[in-house]
Amino acid sequence: EDKVVQSPLSLVVHEGDTVTLNCSYEVTNFRSLLWYKQEKKAPTFLFMLTSSGIEKKSGRLSSILDKKELFSILNITATQTGDSAIYLCAVGPYSGAGSYQLTFGKGTKLSVIP
Amino acid sequence: DAEITQSPRHKITETGRQVTLACHQTWNHNNMFWYRQDLGHGLRLIHYSYGVQDTNKGEVSDGYSVSRSNTEDLPLTLESAASSQTSVYFCASSQTGLQEAFFGQGTRLTVV
Numbered sequence: 001e002d003k004v005v006q007s008p009l010s011l012v013v014h015e016g017d018t019v020t021l022n023c024s025y026e027v028t029n030f031r032s033l034l035w036y037k038q039e040k041k042a043p044t045f046l047f048m049l050t051s052s053g054i055e056k057k058s059g060r061l062s063s064i065l066d067k068k069e070l071f072s073i074l075n076i077t078a079t080q081t082g083d084s085a086i087y088l089c090a091v092g093p094y095s096g097a098g099s100y101q102l103t104f105g106k107g108t109k110l111s112v113i114p
Numbered sequence: 115d116a117e118i119t120q121s122p123r124h125k126i127t128e129t130g131r132q133v134t135l136a137c138h139q140t141w142n143h144n145n146m147f148w149y150r151q152d153l154g155h156g157l158r159l160i161h162y163s164y165g166v167q168d169t170n171k172g173e174v175s176d177g178y179s180v181s182r183s184n185t186e187d188l189p190l191t192l193e194s195a196a197s198s199q200t201s202v203y204f205c206a207s208s209q210t211g212l213q214e215a216f217f218g219q220g221t222r223l224t225v226v
Contacts (some may be wrong), residue, residue, distance in 0.1 A: 031213065032213050034213065034214065034215075036217075041219050041220060042204065042217035042218060042219050042220060043157075043204070043217045044217070045214050045215075045216070048213065048214055088156070088157065090157075092213035100145045100162075100164070100208055100210075100212075100213050100215075101147060101159055101162050101172065102147075102159075102213065102215060103159075104149075104156045104157040104158075105156055106154065106155065106156035107156055
């Protein structure tokens with residue numbers, strides 16, 4: 001059974017801090033790892049990672065994957081109150097027949113206080 | 115703009131009633147998914163479909179069914195609603211060949 005574990009489950013930081021969110025996984029035939037941001041509504045896509053060691057970056061957010069150690073981190077620098085959300089990590093398997101369902105972790109709830 | 119919409123956004127129903135949640139996407143995606151989100155459990159897959167007339171069970175499919183008669187819609191039916199099915203339900207879709215999924219706004223279902 002595929003498994004995704006996120007840590008910490010919740011985190012409170014002050015504006016301007018840098019945070020690191022963790023995601024470890026056990027997946028049969030791993031294909032990709034995805035990060036989503038959820039602010040009270042629908043999860044919105046942030047990054048998809050398929051190769052080890054290649055950092056993906058979008059503004060103050062960045063993420064990297066380690067396929068040997070089976071984990072990923074999501075970094076947010078200079079946090080703002082608008083970064084407050086639940087951050088979800090998901091993994092997708094590889095299947096020759098085409099397999100697209102994602103297995104999600106429980107999420108990390110980030111609260112950024114002024 | 116293409117989008118994925120769910121209806122209703124909120125629903126209260128009684129135990130034992132049949133309930134159908136609608137999901138409609140205009141991206142022409144072949145892949146569609148239903149998840150439920152509960153505190154302490156995260157997002158769990160209920161059912162999914164990779165195309166018209168294709169449906170598959172996910173991790174927590176008991177008590178739920180789906181049908182796929184066209185590309186745009188994947189309605190989720192609770193055959194006989196139970197209090198344990200009180201949850202927030204998300205529909206999602208993705209393009210064949212890609213695993214990035216786009217989510218609807220969610221339906222909050224309360225079974226009393």
